[in-house]
Amino acid sequence: MGKVVSLDNLLASMEARRTDVAPWLGALLGEAGEKFAHLGLPNRRVEAWRYSDLAKALHESVKLEADADAPPEFPGACLAAFENGVLVDKLSSYCAMGAISLRKALAQQDPAVAAHIGKINPQQDHPIVNLNTALMEEGLVLHVPRDVTMATPLHLRFNWSDVETQGDDGRHLRLLVVLEEGASATIFESHDGAPSFATIVSEFRLAANSSLRHIRLENFAAAARQTAVTLAEIGEKATYRGFYLSQGGHFARHEALLKLAGEQSFAEMDGAYLVADKRHCDNTTVVTHAAPNTASKQTFRGVLAGAGRGVYQGCVQVEQAAQKTDAKQLSRALLLSHRAEIVTKPELEIFADDVKCSHGATAGELDANALFFLRARGIPEAQARALLVEAFLAEALDTIGDEVLRAPAAEMVRKWLARHAGEASHVE
Amino acid sequence: MLEIKDLHVNVFGKEILKGLSLKVPPGEVHAIMGPNGAGKSTTSYTLAGRAGYEVTGGQIDLFGEDITGLSPEERAAKGIFLAFQYPLEIPGVSTMNFLKTAMNAQAKLRGEKELDAAQFLRIVRAAAKELNISEDMLKRPLNVGFSGGEKKRNETLQMALLKPKLAILDEMDSGLDIDALKLVAEGVNKLRAPDRSFLVITHYQRLLDYIQPDVIHILSGGKIVLSGDKSLALQLEENGYDAVINKAA
Numbered sequence: 250m251g252k253v254v255s256l257d258n259l260l261a262s263m264e265a266r267r268t269d270v271a272p273w274l275g276a277l278l279g280e281a282g283e284k285f286a287h288l289g290l291p292n293r294r295v296e297a298w299r300y301s302d303l304a305k306a307l308h309e310s311v312k313l314e315a316d317a318d319a320p321p322e323f324p325g326a327c328l329a330a331f332e333n334g335v336l337v338d339k340l341s342s343y344c345a346m347g348a349i350s351l352r353k354a355l356a357q358q359d360p361a362v363a364a365h366i367g368k369i370n371p372q373q374d375h376p377i378v379n380l381n382t383a384l385m386e387e388g389l390v391l392h393v394p395r396d397v398t399m400a401t402p403l404h405l406r407f408n409w410s411d412v413e414t415q416g417d418d419g420r421h422l423r424l425l426v427v428l429e430e431g432a433s434a435t436i437f438e439s440h441d442g443a444p445s446f447a448t449i450v451s452e453f454r455l456a457a458n459s460s461l462r463h464i465r466l467e468n469f470a471a472a473a474r475q476t477a478v479t480l481a482e483i484g485e486k487a488t489y490r491g492f493y494l495s496q497g498g499h500f501a502r503h504e505a506l507l508k509l510a511g512e513q514s515f516a517e518m519d520g521a522y523l524v525a526d527k528r529h530c531d532n533t534t535v536v537t538h539a540a541p542n543t544a545s546k547q548t549f550r551g552v553l554a555g556a557g558r559g560v561y562q563g564c565v566q567v568e569q570a571a572q573k574t575d576a577k578q579l580s581r582a583l584l585l586s587h588r589a590e591i592v593t594k595p596e597l598e599i600f601a602d603d604v605k606c607s608h609g610a611t612a613g614e615l616d617a618n619a620l621f622f623l624r625a626r627g628i629p630e631a632q633a634r635a636l637l638v639e640a641f642l643a644e645a646l647d648t649i650g651d652e653v654l655r656a657p658a659a660e661m662v663r664k665w666l667a668r669h670a671g672e673a674s675h676v677e
Numbered sequence: 678m679l680e681i682k683d684l685h686v687n688v689f690g691k692e693i694l695k696g697l698s699l700k701v702p703p704g705e706v707h708a709i710m711g712p713n714g715a716g717k718s719t720t721s722y723t724l725a726g727r728a729g730y731e732v733t734g735g736q737i738d739l740f741g742e743d744i745t746g747l748s749p750e751e752r753a754a755k756g757i758f759l760a761f762q763y764p765l766e767i768p769g770v771s772t773m774n775f776l777k778t779a780m781n782a783q784a785k786l787r788g789e790k791e792l793d794a795a796q797f798l799r800i801v802r803a804a805a806k807e808l809n810i811s812e813d814m815l816k817r818p819l820n821v822g823f824s825g826g827e828k829k830r831n832e833t834l835q836m837a838l839l840k841p842k843l844a845i846l847d848e849m850d851s852g853l854d855i856d857a858l859k860l861v862a863e864g865v866n867k868l869r870a871p872d873r874s875f876l877v878i879t880h881y882q883r884l885l886d887y888i889q890p891d892v893i894h895i896l897s898g899g900k901i902v903l904s905g906d907k908s909l910a911l912q913l914e915e916n917g918y919d920a921v922i923n924k925a926a
């Protein structure tokens with residue numbers, strides 16, 4: 250049985266959090282808290298949350314099972330280990346790359362934090378961002394100076410193994426990454442186990458000519474409830490490349506809210522979600538083209554088995570100034586079961602006239618002809634299905650390029666396929 | 678080897694095969710010719726066990742055992758191989774990976790030992806070379822972007838590697854240039870053996886110059902209407918189906 254997170258608990262915690270803090274921080278927390286009190290926990294009557302009713306999910310009881318995989322090892326990376334929402338220094342090595350804990354940064358009134366936090370592609374009316382801001386305490390701050398290339402990736406390892414230590418107001422983690430001009434870094438996030446309720450807000454500031462490689466693996470247990478929001482502001486000629494892989498949870502949502510703020514900036518997102526049993530997985534993106542000659546490209550691929558439910562909402566906004574925008578969006582879903590469901594909602598809001606925007610969405614079963622071809626060559630049905638699903642996902646995995654970064658994602662896909670890809674739609 | 682007795686097959690509720698009977702003894706090559714829409718591909722899909730090809734009457738015996746209830750993979754394990762009239766493109770699966778998966782799957786179904794990586798590579802490279810299939814083609818996703826002729830050569834490669842007992846070649850010659858036709862025919866001829874039979878579906882007598890059949894059957898309207906030796910193909914070439922079938926009737 251998971252914990253019940255209530256609005257009252259959250260509001261009480263926010264008030265407690267605000268006492269005895271520096272005035273600038275108090276103001277930030279207070280404003281966010283008030284906003285959240287007004288907005289409440291999002292439910293399906295809020296358009297952006299129509300297919301992912303967080304308030305309802307938090308009221309449902311979840312069964313905790315010992316089905317959690319061990320978090321992936323990432324040799325050679327600097328590690329920030331979050332155990333049940335707490336950054337554990339003795340397991341971590343993030344100091345080596347100059348990162349500091351948010352707790353420390355806030356206590357020291359770190360000027361970078363005051364200058365950037367809550368100010369990167371700001372979301373005034375976002376319930377979860379406000380909730381997270383009003384309760385932020387634990388987290389990490391990384392500042393990469395001008396023209397510095399981080400030699401090793403930063404591994405943010407979120408592991409949720411014990412519900413009892415997660416508090417009855419959930420855990421709310423905040424990350425701040427500032428890349429100065431010409432800097433580059435790789436951030437690798439892994440999410441394992443079952444948070445009873447977690448929010449994670451990451452803010453990425455990419456100054457001119459900087460580049461960020463961002464890989465997220467959500468390898469949750471079935472009981473996990475988390476909403477993560479990635480906020481990024483991408484400067485002139487800077488590049489953001491995200492790869493997101495999730496197997497969903499009781500409630501798993503990731504929002505990527507990216508603003509292409511400088512000319513010739515570029516954002517690319519490749520996502521894959523594998524949703525079985527009764528899991529829920531939501532990928533929501535809002536890409537705002539705010540400067541001329543910017544480009545964005547997103548491809549999301551879903552494989553849905555059992556009674557799994559996938560949601561992909563992709564919104565592309567092109568502001569009036571953003572002439573010569575090139576925005577591509579593609580959603581492909583493979584349904585392995587008649588009980589599985591995919592909701593796709595593409596949106597285009599275009600206020601410039603000289604733009605190229607395309608979007609496409611497909612959803613269907615495995616190709617019966619291909620399946621017959623493989624079986625006629627002696628490959629048993631379950632294996633043939635797995636091969637076709639694997640092929641579908643290989644195209645997503647291939648976008649990672651780097652073999653070391655790809656390996657943990659490939660491993661997660663392999664494990665999932667071994668469990669679910671043989672599921673045949675016609676036997677259900 | 679193969680004996681088809683009074684086979685009736687419905688495809689999407691429509692009867693396509695209407696009492697087809699055919700016997701192919703071990704080691705023989707039988708050709709099936711017939712007008713468009715006669716049911717040639719239907720016959721080959723039915724033999725391979727494709728879903729949607731519903732056997733409503735008759736039986737298909739392979740080595741004296743009725744196989745109509747078996748899955749496609751079980752039939753493949755028993756030695757049936759269908760070279761497709763239109764080979765499929767499968768993005769994301771490399772040709773190499775596919776060949777290995779298929780060979781190992783069949784070995785497993787037959788209770789034989791799987792090949793190790795080195796053995797596999799050696800065998801595939803040798804077979805590919807004979808069919809003029811490049812290393813690059815083997816690395817590419819299965820049939821994706823292959824030309825028509827390359828696809829057919831790839832089918833021949835699969836046949837050579839899987840060593841079936843009964844190979845059904847559905848219009849193996851369509852889309853092939855003369856050189857490729859010779860390569861493919863050589864590939865087939867090399868596989869001819871006393872314990873292996875072929876069912877060669879074609880529209881053209883030319884293929885039968887390269888792959889000499891023991892018997893030619895004419896399929897029309899869902900059944901075999903005429904069987905004979907090689908001279909039948911020449912008669913067809915000269916006079917067309919209508920005349921030959923009517924003369925026989």
Ligand SMILES: Nc1ncnc2c1ncn2[C@@H]1O[C@H](COP(=O)(O)OP(=O)(O)OP(=O)(O)O)[C@@H](O)[C@H]1O
Pocket residue numbers: 688689691693711712713714715716717718719720
């Ligand atoms: N899926 C289907 N639904 C309905 N009819 C079908 C289907 N598949 C085949 N048929 C019909 O079955 C008949 C036989 O088709 P088949 O493909 O076996 O012919 P064929 O002898 O191989 O012809 P071709 O020489 O053109 O390859 C045709 O009339 C065809 O239209």
Ligand SMILES: [Mg+2]
Pocket residue numbers: 717718719762847
């Ligand atoms: Mg045909």
